[in-house]
Amino acid sequence: MHFKQRAGSALADAKLQSVMKRFGSGFVEKRTQARAAFGVDLFERLRDEGAKLRDRGLANLDVWLLRFEAEALRRGATVLWAGDTAEAREHVLRICREHGLKKAIKSKSMVSEEAGLNDALEAHGVQPVETDLGEYIIQLAKEPPSHIIAPAIHKDKEQVSDLFTEHHRKPRLTDIDELTREARVMLREHFLSADLGISGGNFLIAETGSVAIVTNEGNGRMTTTLPRVHIAITGIEKVIPTLEDLSLLNRLLPRSATGQAISNYVSVLTGPRGANDREGPEHMVFVLVDNGRTDFLGGEMQEMLRCIRCGACMNHCPVYQTVGGHAYGWVYPGPMGSVLTPMFNGLENALDLPQAATLCGACHVACPVKIPLPGLLRKLREKQVEQRLRPRTERAAIRLWAFAATRPWLYALGTKLAVRVLRMLSSSTGVIRRIPFDPGWTLGRDIPAPERKTFRQLYAEQRSERGNQGSPVTRIGKPSS
Amino acid sequence: MRVGLLVTCLVDMMRPRIGFSALKLLESAGCEVVVPAAQTCCGQPGWNSGDRASARALAEKLIDEFEGCDFVVAPSGSCAGMVKTHYPDLFPGEGAWLERAERLAARTWELTDFLTNVVKLDSPPSRFTGTVTYHDSCSGLRELGVKQQPRRLLAKLPGVRLKEMNGCETCCGFGGTFSVKFGEVSAAMADAKCEHILATGADVVVLGDLGCMLNIEGRLRRRGDNTTRVLHIAEVLSYEK
Numbered sequence: 001m002h003f004k005q006r007a008g009s010a011l012a013d014a015k016l017q018s019v020m021k022r023f024g025s026g027f028v029e030k031r032t033q034a035r036a037a038f039g040v041d042l043f044e045r046l047r048d049e050g051a052k053l054r055d056r057g058l059a060n061l062d063v064w065l066l067r068f069e070a071e072a073l074r075r076g077a078t079v080l081w082a083g084d085t086a087e088a089r090e091h092v093l094r095i096c097r098e099h100g101l102k103k104a105i106k107s108k109s110m111v112s113e114e115a116g117l118n119d120a121l122e123a124h125g126v127q128p129v130e131t132d133l134g135e136y137i138i139q140l141a142k143e144p145p146s147h148i149i150a151p152a153i154h155k156d157k158e159q160v161s162d163l164f165t166e167h168h169r170k171p172r173l174t175d176i177d178e179l180t181r182e183a184r185v186m187l188r189e190h191f192l193s194a195d196l197g198i199s200g201g202n203f204l205i206a207e208t209g210s211v212a213i214v215t216n217e218g219n220g221r222m223t224t225t226l227p228r229v230h231i232a233i234t235g236i237e238k239v240i241p242t243l244e245d246l247s248l249l250n251r252l253l254p255r256s257a258t259g260q261a262i263s264n265y266v267s268v269l270t271g272p273r274g275a276n277d278r279e280g281p282e283h284m285v286f287v288l289v290d291n292g293r294t295d296f297l298g299g300e301m302q303e304m305l306r307c308i309r310c311g312a313c314m315n316h317c318p319v320y321q322t323v324g325g326h327a328y329g330w331v332y333p334g335p336m337g338s339v340l341t342p343m344f345n346g347l348e349n350a351l352d353l354p355q356a357a358t359l360c361g362a363c364h365v366a367c368p369v370k371i372p373l374p375g376l377l378r379k380l381r382e383k384q385v386e387q388r389l390r391p392r393t394e395r396a397a398i399r400l401w402a403f404a405a406t407r408p409w410l411y412a413l414g415t416k417l418a419v420r421v422l423r424m425l426s427s428s429t430g431v432i433r434r435i436p437f438d439p440g441w442t443l444g445r446d447i448p449a450p451e452r453k454t455f456r457q458l459y460a461e462q463r464s465e466r467g468n469q470g471s472p473v474t475r476i477g478k479p480s481s
Numbered sequence: 482m483r484v485g486l487l488v489t490c491l492v493d494m495m496r497p498r499i500g501f502s503a504l505k506l507l508e509s510a511g512c513e514v515v516v517p518a519a520q521t522c523c524g525q526p527g528w529n530s531g532d533r534a535s536a537r538a539l540a541e542k543l544i545d546e547f548e549g550c551d552f553v554v555a556p557s558g559s560c561a562g563m564v565k566t567h568y569p570d571l572f573p574g575e576g577a578w579l580e581r582a583e584r585l586a587a588r589t590w591e592l593t594d595f596l597t598n599v600v601k602l603d604s605p606p607s608r609f610t611g612t613v614t615y616h617d618s619c620s621g622l623r624e625l626g627v628k629q630q631p632r633r634l635l636a637k638l639p640g641v642r643l644k645e646m647n648g649c650e651t652c653c654g655f656g657g658t659f660s661v662k663f664g665e666v667s668a669a670m671a672d673a674k675c676e677h678i679l680a681t682g683a684d685v686v687v688l689g690d691l692g693c694m695l696n697i698e699g700r701l702r703r704r705g706d707n708t709t710r711v712l713h714i715a716e717v718l719s720y721e722k
Contacts, residue, residue, distance in 0.1 A: 007666050025648065318652045322669050356663065358656025358670075359529060361623035381531030390531070394658075398527050402535030405490070406542055408519035415494045431702045440664025445671060445699035448495070448711075455488050455497035459516060 003352045006327040019156050020324050027315035030259025031366065038255060050252045051370040054306035057240050061297060064206040064239045065288070071209030075271030077284040085115035088289045092117060092198070092231060095285055096126050099229050101196040105187075107213065107220040108132040109200025110148055110309060111233050111289050113331040114344070117198070128198075129190045131219035133183055140167045146325030146333060149257050149311040154324050187219070197223040197281065201234035202308070203249065204286075207242045210270040211286070214253060214263045224269055230281035232269070236288050237305040243268070249308060252368035257310040292344045300379055304339050306369040313363035313373055319356060328353065335363040335373040342380055348389055354380035412456055419450045482600075484512040485550030487543075487589075489560045490522040491691035499691070502715035503556040503592055509719075510600040517546040523555075525563040528571070529657050537571045544568070544581050552599065553589040556715045558621020559690050561591040566624045591621050593630040593689060593714055602634070609720035610640030613712075614683040616674070616697065617650045618690035631689060631714045641717070646677040655696040671700035678709065685710045687717050 010016055035043045057064055069079045082088035088111075095101070104126055106112065118128040118139070130139040134152035138145055140163045145151030152160070160179055165172040168186055173179050199220055201211040211232045213220045224230050240246060246268070254260040273280030296302050314320040314334025325333030329350075332340045338357060342350040359374040367373065384390050404411045425432045426449035434442050441447065453461075484507055488500045507514045523543055527535030543564065547553045555561040565586045572578040596602040613635065621627035635641050654660065654670025661667075674697055678686045686709065688694055698711040 004663060007663065011665055011669055318654065318670055318673075319666060322654075322666055322673070352662075355659070356666075358619070358652050358654060358659045358667075360619035360652035360656065362619075362650075362652065365623055378529060378531065381529070382533055383531070385531035385533075394530070395532070398530050398532045398535055401522070402524070402527055402532070402538055405521040405524075406538050408521060411521045415490075419494060429702070429707060431699070438661070440661045440667075441699070443664040444668025444703060445664075445696065446702040448695055448698045448702070450495045451497050453497065455493040455500040456518065458497050458501070460518070 003327055003329060003356045006329060007323040007356070010323040010327050015156065015159075016154055016324055019154055020321060023153055024321060027258065027311070031256060031312060031315070032259075034255040034259040034261060037261070038251075043255070046248070046252055047368055047370055049248060050308075050368050051306060053240070053245055053248060054308075054369050057245075058237065058297065058302060058305050061237065061239065061294075064241055065236060067206040067241075068204050068209055068239050071207065072271070072286060073209070075209050076274070077209065077271050077286060079286045079288065082287055082289045082291070084291050085289065088115045088233060088287050088291070089117060089120040091285075091287050092233070093120060093124050093126075095229065095231060096121070096124065096196065099195070099283070101126060101229060103127045103129065103190070103194040104196040104198050105129050105131050105190055105194040105219075105223050105227065106135070106198045107200065107215060107223040108135055108149075108151070109198065109233055110145075110331060111200055111235050112198060113145060114291065115233070115289065117233070126196070129187070129194065131187050131191070131217075131223060132215070133180065133217060133219075136183055136187065137163060140164075144326065144331065147311060147314060148309055148332065148336075154326065191222045191226055194227045195229065197225075197227040197230045199224050199230065199232050201232045201238055201286075202253065203246055204234065204239040204288075205241075205243055205246055205268070206239055208268075208270055210268050212246050212250070213267045213269065214250065214265070215267070216258070216260075216264045218265055221265055221267055224267065225279050225281065228281055229283045229285065230269075230272070231285045231287055233287040233289065235293055236290050237293050237307075253308055253310050256312040256366065256368040296343060301339070301343060301376060303371050304336070304343065304376055306371050307336055307340075308369060309336075310368055312366040312368060313371075316362040316366040317357070318360060318362065319358065328356070335377070336371075339373060339376045339380065347380065347383055347387065351384075351389060354384060412454070415454050416457065419452075419454055422447070422450050423452070482512050483515055483549070483551045484595075485515045485517060485547040485553045487523070487547065487553050487555035487557075487560060487564070488516065488520060489555055489557045489691065491695070492556060495691060495695065496713065499556055499713045499715050502713070502719040503554070505606065505719045506592070506596060506602065506715060507554060507600075509606045510596060510602045512600065515550055520546055523560045523563045524571075525560065525567075526657060528563065528567060533571065540564075540568050540571050540582065541578070544578075544585050547585060548581065551588065552595065553585065554592055554595045555589070556592045556713060557690050558591045558618045558625055558627050559692060561589055561594075562620035562624035564589040591625050591627050591630075591689065593634055594625060594627050596718075597630040597633055603637070605634055605637055605718040607638050607718050607720040608640070608722070609638055609717050611684045612642045612644055612682065613685045613687045613717070614644050614646045614678055614681040615649060615714075616646070616653065616678070616686055616688040616693055618688060618693050619652050621689055622650055627689065631687070634714070634718055635687070638718070644681045644683050646681045646683075648674070648677050651677075653693045653696050655692040657692065660692075660696060667696070668700060668703075671696050672704070675700050675704060675706070679706070683709075685712055685717070687712050687714050689714045
């Protein structure tokens with residue numbers, strides 16, 4: 001199913017619409033406040049630095065990844081490379097087999113979603129339990145996330161209440177604090193009984209072989225320290241050279257994501273439990289996933305690999321705000337998803353995503369690492385035309401437009417006729433309710449009727465009245481020539 | 482000062498009076514205005530639809546037509562943004578064309594930006610009175626930094642009271658071909674914009690781009706609102722009645 005159909009269902013879903021209205025500008029306002037508190041000019045400079053820092057990392061990605069591997073190994077961790085998501089799943093399942101693991105608690109990881117890890121674990125007798133509250137809710141609902149940092153943003157309190165009543169088999173609660181407390185009690189048992197913890201990774205730090213995890217609920221820390229094995233699964237593009245770099249990016253990430261100056265928890269995890277440590281996993285494993293990322297290095301889509309997964313682009317996207325994240329059909333929604341999904345799954349498998357944007361630029365100006373998302377969407381549109389992936393009628397329409405517009409006499413005739421036809425179709429109130437062969441404008445809007453004549457007709461008439469016509473460049477001087 | 486007026490295809494076809502308003506404003510600021518008669522479209526539909534060849538053909542035509550002008554001014558942030566920020570992208574690594582594109586880009590202005598920052602228009606020839614709210618169009622705002630310019634010009638009109646709406650910088654949902662490819666989503670976005678406009682109680686929503694204008698006015702009328710007027714900033718600044 002395409003974006004268009006999914007978006008249609010989203011618009012028809014009254015409950016979702018009321019939730020999305022409430023979602024509205026919440027994150028946007030929080031980011032605005034955080035940016036103002038930090039200092040607008042300083043924050044803009046930080047965005048420049050963030051973009052440059054990510055570019056430097058990507059320019060020598062191989063070097064930093066090898067450095068990361070060497071440092072992680074030196075500190076007793078295991079590093080496994082996965083070319084694609086199938087290989088990533090195999091790595092995780094093999095570790096489960098080798099260590100006899102039966103229950104995995106998970107803190108949020110979009111790469112785990114990308115790899116469909118939960119289904120694979122379940123199919124092989126390992127119970128995955130999502131411990132981020134939002135992820136926990138959608139796991140109960142058997143739904144994919146609709147936002148990369150607020151995965152259950154599409155659900156309201158009543159729906160959560162229904163889910164908890166059904167799955168927890170306890171009296172129905174409706175107060176948000178009480179619901180949260182109940183989830184916390186349910187999750188506590190899982191935290192204490194799990195033998196595997198799976199986390200994502202916001203950043204990989206090359207100089208120390210560490211993974212940095214940014215969370216708000218504390219579940220990330222329990223996931224990475226309580227079970228005997230910790231697997232951090234993340235994309236290879238997440239590597240940054242130094243801890244200093246982390247401090248820069250971590251000024252950008254929470255402010256851009258939730259408008260927090262800093263998240264409640266920032267964990268930098270290095271190696272498994274040492275001889276003198278009182279806690280921590282016995283084994284720490286990195287699963288570093290490529291899944292198509294290296295294909296975009298050195299190419300015109302490379303800027304997308306800067307992404308630090310803050311969600312600001314979707315928060316600021318008026319299309320996302322209108323239809324929610326599920327309309328985008330895969331793991332990553334919003335503008336970043338409309339670029340990443342075709343990149344990872346193939347342009348031919350995401351036909352209308354690059355088109356599902358007004359190119360309004362709100363994402364670009366909000367992005368903490370200045371990814372030119374509208375430009376990247378436009379490049380994907382070019383590829384679609386090159387590969388003949390757009391409907392023939394659409395391509396023909398644009399070419400016809402250009403054919404006429406490069407021939408002024410034809411253009412003048414065509415627009416003159418078009419104005420006449422539109423005026424014939426218009427009602428007494430000066431609007432057009434329906435036009436034949438309309439692909440979609442009049443579904444929800446009228447067309448304001450054009451004036452009687454085109455500018456070029458009226459202007460020529462005016463010139464001829466003033467006795468000055470015919471030259472290709474007509475001038476109005478002051479005073480009149 | 483020779484100023485080439487880039488009328489834009491939507492103004493030409495749908496709202497010629499905006500073109501004449503722009504003409505009047507430029508003349509009242511003392512410009513010698515040139516209106517190349519063969520101008521058509523800047524090529525943005527092709528550019529945003531991934532048809533680079535179409536966009537390029539129209540860009541070459543426009544560059545040819547306007548090259549003799551000291552400035553190119555358009556009553557549209559979207560078309561001015563196309564010339565100013567995207568034309569050079571159409572000629573990557575091509576010495577001569579790239580240079581011509583860059584030269585023209587540097588001399589191209591959105592109307593209110595030009596009136597405020599180049600000719601510094603002091604008293605717009607307008608008798609407009611009423612409460613207005615201003616919708617920032619995406620390209621003007623985010624590609625060209627047009628934000629205070631129209632507001633400063635409106636502030637020069639003694640009879641105008643500006644009441645800002647919530648989300649004045651949020652896209653109205655037009656997005657060129659997006660508005661027909663995803664008609665329902667686009668209309669829903671326009672509807673949200675209408676709600677914000679109506680909440681201000683303003684008589685008129687003023688804006689600087691025809692795409693937004695047709696979208697917002699089209700949605701207002703479909704909602705049954707036949708009283709809230711939608712006017713281009715050039716119309717307000719040169720209002721006679």
